[in-house]
Amino acid sequence: MRKMMYYSGIFLVAALLFSCMDYDYYNENISEYTSKPILMSLDISSGTLTPEFNSKITKYSLSIESSIDEITLYPVPQLEKSDFYFYLGEVPIGQKNECRSLPLQYGDNLVKVKIIGVNKRINEYTLTVNRFNPSVFGNVLIKDTDDLKLLYKKSIIDGDLTIDSVNSLDMLNLEALNFLTIIRGDLNIINNKYLEDTYGFKNLAVIEGDFNIINNEKLKTVSGFDSLHSIEGDINISYNGILESLDDLNSLIKSFNGNITINTNAQLISINCFQNFYGNIMDVKISGNTNLTEINSFQNILQINSLIISNNLNINRIEMRALVNINNDLTISLNNNLTSLNFPNLETVQGLFTIRNNSKLLTSIAYDLCSQVNYDSEYVIEENKL
Numbered sequence: 001m002r003k004m005m006y007y008s009g010i011f012l013v014a015a016l017l018f019s020c021m022d023y024d025y026y027n028e029n030i031s032e033y034t035s036k037p038i039l040m041s042l043d044i045s046s047g048t049l050t051p052e053f054n055s056k057i058t059k060y061s062l063s064i065e066s067s068i069d070e071i072t073l074y075p076v077p078q079l080e081k082s083d084f085y086f087y088l089g090e091v092p093i094g095q096k097n098e099c100r101s102l103p104l105q106y107g108d109n110l111v112k113v114k115i116i117g118v119n120k121r122i123n124e125y126t127l128t129v130n131r132f133n134p135s136v137f138g139n140v141l142i143k144d145t146d147d148l149k150l151l152y153k154k155s156i157i158d159g160d161l162t163i164d165s166v167n168s169l170d171m172l173n174l175e176a177l178n179f180l181t182i183i184r185g186d187l188n189i190i191n192n193k194y195l196e197d198t199y200g201f202k203n204l205a206v207i208e209g210d211f212n213i214i215n216n217e218k219l220k221t222v223s224g225f226d227s228l229h230s231i232e233g234d235i236n237i238s239y240n241g242i243l244e245s246l247d248d249l250n251s252l253i254k255s256f257n258g259n260i261t262i263n264t265n266a267q268l269i270s271i272n273c274f275q276n277f278y279g280n281i282m283d284v285k286i287s288g289n290t291n292l293t294e295i296n297s298f299q300n301i302l303q304i305n306s307l308i309i310s311n312n313l314n315i316n317r318i319e320m321r322a323l324v325n326i327n328n329d330l331t332i333s334l335n336n337n338l339t340s341l342n343f344p345n346l347e348t349v350q351g352l353f354t355i356r357n358n359s360k361l362l363t364s365i366a367y368d369l370c371s372q373v374n375y376d377s378e379y380v381i382e383e384n385k386l
Helices: 023-028 145-149 363-372
Strands: 042-044 047-049 059-064 070-073 083-088 101-103 107-116 122-131 135-137 140-142 156-158 161-164 187-190 211-214 235-238 260-263 279-287 301-310 317-319 330-333 340-342 353-356 379-382
Touching: 083 101, 140 145, 340 363, 353 363, 363 379
Parallel strands: 059 122, 135 156, 140 161, 161 187, 187 211, 211 235, 235 260, 260 279, 279 301, 301 330, 317 340, 330 353, 353 379
Antiparallel strands: 042 047, 042 070, 070 101, 083 107, 107 122
16 A cells, blocks of 8 residues: 555545555545545556545645656546546547546646536546656755755756755765765765765766865765766865775776876875776876875776876885776876885886886886886886885
């Protein structure tokens, strides 16, 4: 049994019944305001919703889920000698006395019913059917819980979604966004004072623009993106002062061809994401993450346009086992604790090859990598450990 009916007027009636409903029981419990059923039964999806259209009430309303795209109206046996007509808005649906399915758009659909009795008396009724619209059109800005509530059960944002400058403790939870599946623009999580995590995007599958997580004071983890398989723009995760790990985004396996910037996250310790992504990436820049100790990401990436890893003071190991081609520059510099490089399949660097100012990296390791690859420009290996 499913309840999904609301009537405005003198009384409320809500009943979702299937074909086995007990009409005798129902008719014995009709409101005292009902004189005689004029029209009943809205066939909705797999069940039958049975309101009482009667001479006392002429306006009704009904809210349904987005998955229901049509309803069917038909008369009760008492009206077999009457003429009845259905309209969707002002447009007749079907011929006289013909029951037909009415297609429903998102939002309000106005259904009109005209009944001409044997005595030629005319009764007219209206039913407003509100079909839930899962989409939000245009850019969306969330600054407080009221903004967040507007997105409850919404699955598509046809524009950018920006969570910006949230300073309320009430906004620690983003789970109202768990219905989202597609963002047709950018996802921006920026300038938030209290936000500690990004749980609330468990069903988000596609971001058609950029993915930016920037300047969030208390954000500790980027997680909860278990279904995200496609980002069509760039990724920028920067200036998040206490962000400790990037171990999510491993579901990204279908589509990404943008730039990745991971910059100045002072407490970031590890980057272990993009493990399941097979494909090519444009520019990758990982810099200024002073506590970063390892980069164990991009293990299935075959080609990168350019790779810059610089000024990560505590990093000790950089590994990209599958990487074959760098189409532009390779720069590894100012990583004071770096001791290990592992690029076993790297064959080509088409731009400048630079490994410099890594005070604990043996120069011989840098030259071993240099001798392994073909490079079309010059190389710079200097001021590393002798």
